[in-house]
Amino acid sequence: MHKVTGSSPVPPTMKKKEIMSVAELLNNLIELQSVDEDIFDFKRQLNEIPAKLKALDDEIETVNSSLKERQEELKRLQLDRKNKEMDLGEKENAVKKYQTQLYQIKTNNEYTVLEKEIAGLKADNSVLEEDILIIFDKIEAAEKALGEQKKKLEEEKKRIEREKKKIDSEKQEIGKKLAELEEKRKTMTPLVDKETLRRYERILHGKDGLALVPVKGENCGGCFVNLPPQIINEIRIREKIIYCERCARMLYSED
C-alpha cells in the first residue's frame, strides 16, 4: 500500500478560492462589473424600444388625424355649397314664376307687391351667389391643403418605416451583443467565490447595474458620500472588501 500523490481530489475552483487574495478577487470583480455595466446598459436600451416605437406611431396618428380634420372640413364646405346652390335654384325659379305672373296681374297694387317680392328675391340671390363664390374659394384652398396633408402623411409614413427598420436592426444588434456578453460573463463568475458573487449580484440588481464603484477623490463613486481617510486607507490596502456605508456598494481604489 502506498499513498497516491500528484493527483489532488480538490476541485480547481476551491483551489482558486484558497489561493485568491482580496486584491485578485477585486480585480476579477472589476472586470465583471465592467461587463455587467454593459449588460445593464444594453438591457436598458432594449427596454426603451417599445416606447420609441409607440412614439413613432403617435407621430403618424397626429398627421392622420389632421388629415381627417381637413377631409371633414372639405365635406362641410361642399355640403354648404350644395345647400346654397339648391336655395339659389329655388329662388331663381320663384323669380321666373313671379315674373310670368306679372303679366296676368290686373291691379297696380298687386303689381307693386309682386315687384317688391321679386326685388327681394333677387337681392337674396345676389347674396347667395356671392356666398357660393366665397365657398368655392374656400373649397379650392381646402382641397389644396388636403393634398399637401396627404403628401405629408405619405412622407411621414416612409420616414417612420425607415426609423422602425433602424430600431429593429439596432434591437437585433443589441441582442447579439447581449448574448456575447452573457457568454463572457459565464466565464468570469467562476473567478469570484459564491458568497461574494451572491452579495455582488444582490447589490447589482438593487443599484441599477452598479455594484462595485471606484473611490472618486474622497468620495464613493456611486453615491458620492464623503469617505473617512481611514476607510479610504482600508480600501487601498485591499485586505478585505469595503462597502459604502450609505449606498452599500463595494468600493475599490484605482491607485
Ligand SMILES: [Zn+2]
Ligand atoms: Zn456609496
